[in-house]
Amino acid sequence: MGGVTALAHHLTIGQVAERSGVPHTTLRFYEDRGLISAERTAGNQRRYPRATLRRIAFIRSAQRVGLSLDDIAEALSTLPAHSAPTKADWTKLSKRWRTELDTRIDALQRLRDSLTTCIGCGCLSLRACGLFNQQDQLAEYGPGAPKLKAASEGGI
């Protein structure tokens, strides 16, 4: 119960869980997957630097828009694990993701617009619309569960 104090800039897992809204079980899971990391006390307990909160916010944001933890882990690997990222760090990350995010935004807009445009243009079959055409080109990039083997040119 009492006041958990802990060295000002080192947060316990419970504190991080509370502040980030991410369950502590999930934080350990993220650690397993290499998304975050922590120092340990003499007694083997985790202590997180504040920068971790930022990392977690980023992870959740990226997840919300449909990116996998593997993709996110790869991107995050370019950021320093324990200190606050520098401008250069962000720029690097930004470059890698820009295209990927643009593609996804495009797909979403396409879907949304198809719902209207296809009606407007009378091509109810969708056949001439972006919806269909994208389908073919992005082909196996499709849905998201198992294997996802090849995955193409790696870069996210």
Place this chain on the structure above:
Amino acid sequence: MGGVTALAHHLTIGQVAERSGVPHTTLRFYEDRGLISAERTAGNQRRYPRATLRRIAFIRSAQRVGLSLDDIAEALSTLPAHSAPTKADWTKLSKRWRTELDTRIDALQRLRDSLTTCIGCGCLSLRACGLFNQQDQLAEYGPGAPKLKAASEGGI
């Protein structure tokens, strides 16, 4: 092997699989989940109306942008299962999804822009940026695996 003929506007599962690019196993799976349906021959084999191809294209598009099969199933339940959807059908579907899709597009753009904007404005902590703020509001809307229960406004 030979020419699989079948009544012109009724496709076999193999034909649908080939034309849609979706494995036949997955087509049966989709049927279980109520996403598509088929008539049966006297011998109990599936025969799909052509409109099914459109449904499948829609399903895959929606999945690609991160919607769950449950969400998609719900939306599709407003469309006629066997005939081509009418303009009114599409309009109904469109209305239901518009907001949802807009929200997702927004989140994506926010993430993308955060990668640049946060650098530009110097708030490397992201704390003042959309990334963080959205987090709270969309809260439980978040990641996608099990339960998804209360989740609360945790606040990152």
Place this chain on the structure above:
DNA sequence: GTCGAACTTCGACTTAACTGGAGGTCATGG
């Protein structure tokens, strides 16, 4: 120095979305 909350590991379970195999049935060109 002790007591309870918070922490530790580890392994089993869950959900979503498939994927694959076994074992049997249907359809059709020769």
Place this chain on the structure above:
DNA sequence: CCATGACCTCCAGTTAAGTCGAAGTTCGAC
């Protein structure tokens, strides 16, 4: 009429992302 390939059902396995519980350890306020 029969071989072969496409189809059928059922069920078990996989991957991703968690989630839960047991059993034991550490922390820190009293």
